[in-house]
Amino acid sequence: MHTVDLVVVGAGAAGMMCAATAGQYGQQVVLIDHAQKLAEKIRISGGGRCNFTNRDVSAENFISGNPHFCKAALAAYSAQDFIDLVNSHGIAWHEKHRGQLFCDGSSDQIIQMLKSTCDQAHVQWRMPCEVTEILKTPNGFTLNTTEGPIKTRRVVIATGGTAVPQVGATDYGLRLAKLFGLRIVDPRPALVPLKFDPEVWQPFVALAGVSVVARVSVADRPQATPFVEDILFTHRGLSGPGVLQISSYWQPGQSLSFDLMPGVPVAQTLIDLKAGARQQLSSALAAFWPKRLAENWLAESGRRKLAEWSDKGLKELAAKIQDWRAVPTGTEGFKKAEVMRGGVDTSELNQRSMEARRVPGLHFIGEVVDVTGWLGGYNFQWAWSSGVACGRYIGESGTTSP
Ligand SMILES: Cc1cc2nc3c(=O)[nH]c(=O)nc-3n(C[C@H](O)[C@H](O)[C@H](O)COP(=O)(O)OP(=O)(O)OC[C@H]3O[C@@H](n4cnc5c(N)ncnc54)[C@H](O)[C@@H]3O)c2cc1C
Numbered sequence: 268m269h270t271v272d273l274v275v276v277g278a279g280a281a282g283m284m285c286a287a288t289a290g291q292y293g294q295q296v297v298l299i300d301h302a303q304k305l306a307e308k309i310r311i312s313g314g315g316r317c318n319f320t321n322r323d324v325s326a327e328n329f330i331s332g333n334p335h336f337c338k339a340a341l342a343a344y345s346a347q348d349f350i351d352l353v354n355s356h357g358i359a360w361h362e363k364h365r366g367q368l369f370c371d372g373s374s375d376q377i378i379q380m381l382k383s384t385c386d387q388a389h390v391q392w393r394m395p396c397e398v399t400e401i402l403k404t405p406n407g408f409t410l411n412t413t414e415g416p417i418k419t420r421r422v423v424i425a426t427g428g429t430a431v432p433q434v435g436a437t438d439y440g441l442r443l444a445k446l447f448g449l450r451i452v453d454p455r456p457a458l459v460p461l462k463f464d465p466e467v468w469q470p471f472v473a474l475a476g477v478s479v480v481a482r483v484s485v486a487d488r489p490q491a492t493p494f495v496e497d498i499l500f501t502h503r504g505l506s507g508p509g510v511l512q513i514s515s516y517w518q519p520g521q522s523l524s525f526d527l528m529p530g531v532p533v534a535q536t537l538i539d540l541k542a543g544a545r546q547q548l549s550s551a552l553a554a555f556w557p558k559r560l561a562e563n564w565l566a567e568s569g570r571r572k573l574a575e576w577s578d579k580g581l582k583e584l585a586a587k588i589q590d591w592r593a594v595p596t597g598t599e600g601f602k603k604a605e606v607m608r609g610g611v612d613t614s615e616l617n618q619r620s621m622e623a624r625r626v627p628g629l630h631f632i633g634e635v636v637d638v639t640g641w642l643g644g645y646n647f648q649w650a651w652s653s654g655v656a657c658g659r660y661i662g663e664s665g666t667t668s669p
Contacts, residue, residue, distance in 0.1 A: 278302075283381040312647070316371075318363075320644045321648065336638060345652075401422060424630065431602065450612040454609040463595055474563050478500070483523060486592055545574065607634060630661075
């Protein structure tokens, strides 16, 4: 049986990028995916327009057991490098808020770009194809697949995280890492809506669909990153960008703190407004909030005129608005999560080659690694950067065995 240079398992964002890069160095690359349709996560990303990167990417935008691990790959292949690739394929894009870059058209353009880059680099496709076994051999690996066995010098695992199993996500990469004796950081849903106790949440159910800008943080952890973004009330809890962001940091049992009027000196504003005001308190709040939120938040007391409130009462109300505490009972789980937090422990991997220190020739890239990006194009940038760093390393190491 002929031995190829590289088998990449998982033809998603990181896998295609890695396969194409290694192929450009003249490596003989086989790219395997079990799915019927190519790169479903890219297709559904960014509401169908793929938020493919962010103008402003640094290690601070990622969560990992080792916050420095991602730096080498991000430096080796930057957001600008990916923007240049997108431009060279004539794909039109636009910037949304906070440096987030989206396709003007459909995310399918990114998939076709990656596929044609692989084709130009003579990557051989095996799809749909299942890998039933990966065996270490003296000179590399033998993969048993539903399309027959393949011998290879190196294997890259790019099977992604476990979020959204509906589109073919699996825990394959985690299981394989364990099989080879590598440590795993517990996988958990991230960028995910949060749920609350149904009884506690009852007063807020009527707010489902209302969204408001908030400063969201994990309570009593001032060192943790707060996010100022929209939050969205749902029937079971909270969602929206601000809540998705903080969900990646939240641990079960912790309380979240919401400043529901960030940047507004609420107490003083209400006290100032009170002088001679005949309006109801709820109308005063509605100048800052959606009317439904103002009315619901205050319930009966909102119908009282602002002038009837004591300064002390307004200060107490302001404190509740600017430090609203709520303890989620859990998340909406992997079915609704955008990404998986955790994965292959970065201490097991070389940060330049993504190669397992203890298993030469076996590499892990993309979301299966314990590097999780914020919402806003960072997860794709990690997939591109880790894929290219790994592909280059393999390309540059030529045909020498690991
Ligand atoms: C709804 C949604 C929207 C998102 N939007 C964005 C966004 O706009 N911007 C952003 O940066 N990130 C976004 N993400 C996150 C982003 O999609 C992922 O972080 C990224 O795709 C990870 O790349 P990857 O290559 O590691 O994994 P994936 O892209 O998930 O690719 C993994 C591949 O491995 C294959 N595979 C899995 N198991 C096996 C197996 N056993 N055998 C063979 N093949 C296998 C899968 O079929 C898949 O093709 C979004 C995620 C979701 C769920």
